[in-house]
Amino acid sequence: MASDSVKLYTAIYVALLVLAFSKFVFFEFPEYFTYGQAFAGTMVAAAIKSVLIVGYFQHLRWENKSLTYLMLLALGLAMLLMAAATYSIT
Structure with a gap:
């Protein structure tokens, strides 16, 4: 193994x-x-x-799916914040 x-x-x-x-x-x-x-x-x-x-x-592959979804949600929210910051600078 x-x-x-x-x-x-x-x-x-x-x-x-x-x-x-x-x-x-x-x-x-x-x-x-x-x-x-x-x-x-x-x-x-x-x-x-x-x-x-x-x-x-x-080791996220072997974790519960809920943790994976939580990480994807955090990633999505971080992307939204970066997009908002990009447009607010102008």
């Missing part, structure tokens, strides 16, 4: 390394990616990395 969890965490760690390296690839090879594509790819990679970190390294 312990061997399975080591394999899982190793695979997630390698995935995180590959996703982190993708930012370098997106921005250091402008002949293959426009700035918009590089930015979008970086945002997608960051979202995937966040899900992997929160789900596995912070």
